[in-house]
Amino acid sequence: MEEDLKTSAKGKILSIRDLPTLPRVLDEVSRLVQNPNTTIEAIAKVISRDQVLSAKVLKMVNSPVYGFPGRISSIQHSLVLLGFNVIRGVIISTSVFDIMAKAMEGLWEHSIGCALATGLIARKAGLKDPEEYSVCGLLHDLGKVVAAVQLPDLHKAVGETVRSQDLRWLEAEKAVLGFGHDRINSWLAEHWHLPPNIKEAMGSHHFPERAQLYPLHAAAVHVGDFVVRVFEYGSGGDDQAVPLNPQALKTLNISLSDLDSVLDGFAEDLSEVSGVNFMPEDGPASSGAAAG
């Protein structure tokens, strides 16, 4: 019975094509990238055709989350600087997360905060391509949004279980659905052919020690998730403190005093990030409200 529920829930989640918020551009761009002869100009052209989407992508890449504040003027420029994988992650997040404000209060802010923190951690650890780490942070709880949209009744039951049993969101998901958003993340990443580093970070952010190929990505997002919760910026669905796995710091080769300086940097950048309204013009403003 439980297995049936699991299979049908997975099927429902992966009927994600029905999600009205994912732009058609995404499929088109993914197809283009598979052709080695495709130029950056061609990809930029396709994305730029969708003006609303382009505006959202530019807003995100010019925010303090990516460390190029106000300096990226076009989609082509953003592809050159950040790479296709980062831009694709930004497209997915800004599209899906439009509905997030309604689906789960505070999750958008939690995700933006995690992206910011994860990028700071990657820089502190001296890792290459810190923007790829930021995008892992941005997408790390995507499974929660997709479950909210695709399985609204079960999602509601998860929220009720969190409140009535004082559980963490992940534990309540396991109790109600039989799997957590980390598992949903892996399905989604597979479904969208996301690169393996992003996939592993999304799937292993709660248990970074399980990461097989990209332990640094999983560990950075794990610590990023911890940092954003320390500041209670936004909400991951519950108000429980997330235990920090000390192994994650070891994997990243950063000390507790390094973590301290990340917390300081985060506090500094947060006021700037929280001032940016990432939502569409008619959507709700970005706010730092910590919801339970």
Ligand SMILES: [Fe+2]
């Ligand atoms: Fe999570």
Ligand SMILES: [Fe+2]
């Ligand atoms: Fe989270």
